Amino acid sequence: MELLSSSIEIIARWDVLLALFIGSIGGVIVGGMPGVGAAVAIAIVLPTTFSLEPIVGLTLLLGIYGSSMFGGAIPAILVNTPGTPVNALTTYDGYPMTKRGEARRALSLAYSASFFGALFSICALMLLAPVLAKIAPMFGAREIFLAALLGILLVVITHRGQVLAAAMLACVGIFLQTIGIESTAYTQRYTFGMGWLQSGIDLIVVVLGLFAVSQALILFMDKDSKITLPEVEKVGFIDQMKDLWIYRRIAAVGSSFGVFCGMIPGVGEFMSQFMSYSYAQRTSKTPEMFGKGNPEGIVASEAANNSVPAAAMIPLLALGIPGEELTAMMLAVFYVHNVIPGPQLFAGQMDFVLALYLCLLLLNVIVVVFLFFSTSTLMKAMTIPNRFLGVMILTFSLIGVYSLRNSLTDVAIASGFGVFGFILKRLDYPTSPIILGIVLGKLMEDKLRTAMARVREPWDFIDRPIAFILFSMIVIALLLQAWTVWKDRKAAKSKTSDTRETQDA
Amino acid sequence: MSDHAPDEPHVFPEGRKPGEMLFSMLLLLLAGALLAALPWQTTWLNGKGLAAQPRFWPALSLGGVVVFAILHKLSRNQLDRTPGRWLEGLTWIRSLEFIGWYMLYVAAIPVIGYLLATVIFCTLLALRVGYRGKTLLWAALFGLVVVLFFKTAMNVKIPGGAIYEYAPEGLRYILLRYF
DSSP states (O other): OOHHHHHHHOOOOOHHHHHHHHHHHHHHHHTSSTTTTTHHHHHHHHGGTTTSOOHHHHHHHHHHHHEEEEEEEEHHSSSSSSSSGHHHHHHHHHHHHHHHOHHHHHHHHHHHHHHHHHHOOOOOOHHHHHHHHHGGGGHHHHHHHHHHHHHHHHHHHTTOHHHHHHHHHHHHEEEEEEEETTTOOOEEEEEETHHHHHHHOOOOHHIIIIIIIHHHHHHEEEOOOOOOOOOOOOOOOHHHHHHHGGGHHHHHHHHHHHHHHHHHHHTTHHHHHHHHHHHHHHHOGGGTTTSSOHHHHHHHHHHHHHHHHHHHHHHHHSSSSSSHHHHHHHHHHHHHTTTOSSSHHHOOOOHHHHHHHHHHHHHHHHHHHHHHHHHHGGGGGGGSSSHHHHHHHHHHHHHHHHHHHOOOHHHHHHHHHHHHHHHHHHTOOHHHHHHHHHHHHHHHHHHHHHTTTOOOOOOGGGGHHHHHHHHHHHHHHHHHHHHHHHHHHHHHHHHHHHHHHHHHH | OSSSSSSSSOSSOOOOOTHHHHHHHHHHHHHHHHTTHHHSSSOEEEEEEEEOOOHHHHHHHHHHHHHHHHHHHOOOOOOOOOOOOHHHOOOOOOEHHHHHHHHHHHHHHHHHHHHHHHHHHHHHHHHHHHHTHHOOOOHHHHHHHHIIIIIIIEEEEEEEHHHHHHHHHHHHHHHHHOO
């Protein structure tokens, strides 16, 4: 009880609540603009939060992070364009419902399922907190190294069909973090004698280039499309929320998938909603209606993707290991504000951790109330033309890069990464492996060096229970991946021989 | 060719996009060149274990880029090629024009100040990407709002322009501090 009151004291301030309000509403708005998204918004806002107090800056960014997916469902349902990439599956059933004249029902289901998923996840996080507080101190250097390695591995292998590209990009990220003067022997690595490379490449500059500048370039190269907004009728708040009760089983299972995938570094929203959607389709009485406007599909995908942000905070706060690009950015925010996530945070600042959970809870309430009453106004954000959005993003991104050190070099580096990110987006390649490569690569290098100083035999590395479990998970993940590749190849071979036989016949 | 039924979710990109091979070849060449520079761009410390070597992680990561780029190329070779590789390459190069605009904008800030640079940048860029008439006014207004919010209200650290030095004493301070 004392802990709770201490946590409430941390957030019961006008500046924290204002930051939470601005972050939540801002997150919904940027989520509702196809082509912007939370990553771009966080990248832009990140440097401007440096001057704020840690809890204020963190709350602002947490608001954007936790609410963007709510907003992303609006264009997914109304105009068949997901606001954020993780709302992609919502278009499958949301848009057909809109075409049938059920836009309001589809939106209500998306909001209520998202709200349910988020609350489910926050409850799981709060219940797990005491367990985490006990387990987290058991993580030494070798356990953190293995957990980070597992995170990188999972980020790579969950990009189905692009595993090799994701692995290549994760290695690029790991290499980028090695540039500059290394921190133990103070030797130079890949500086080519240039002073500006000695301090290394700033993560925030990379993030701004890869997410914001690249997105502006994508929008400039695209054509403006005319969006016709459908009619959305007005329905009472309670009536809208009630509809979810019919699909409570799917919402609960979808949220569980979200919590499970969110807790494992590297898995995240994409996989959780895929699993949830497949489950809903398999167990539905009308599976043939999936993709044609089945409300179960919306509930499955929205409950799953919205339960990830709170769950993804578990490895981030307890171990300092981000699970995906947004939590990697959040990690940068923590470091900038001198809050070091990890076992010590749980042991020494549990009230701060609980305050963050309460912020997550509050932001979901703010967002869902805001959405139920302002969807029609919010829909106007979708009508901003693409290339005009590009102008806006490029202007905003300058504030992020240039205000760091007023350095033209930083802007040039961000521009370079902007072009790199533009190419990756054009090729449909993921950008998250690069960011996680940078963040987890640094962690792995530091922890491996520390751990190896105490290891005499290779077996010593995994002779502790948690280290052994993590090592086993790495081996299992590799074996599963090898099995998937083998299975896919076999399927491809039999398909080729079938085609040949048909042609011969 | 997709194996999925039309109503089955297929959220993972499939097939080979134009420019994929070009990209992996360029990345392979770059990583190869950086790997070749490993002996004189990193240090080997005598008497230290492998994990403590400053050379270990650059070698491992660049080696990884090379190996995965080769494997990626080999695996993509098996898929049907979508034509348009060089056209795609040209699109990458065309994007540099907007980077030029961006760099020009940054270079202009210390000279003409954040306010003028932002309003001009937003208007001219909107003009360049095809907007005319009222939209240009919206672009200029957007630039003004950005400056008022970030520099005037939030006091974000962006240098004042050299031309502000020519302003009268009282106004100069306001311009330097807020615009």
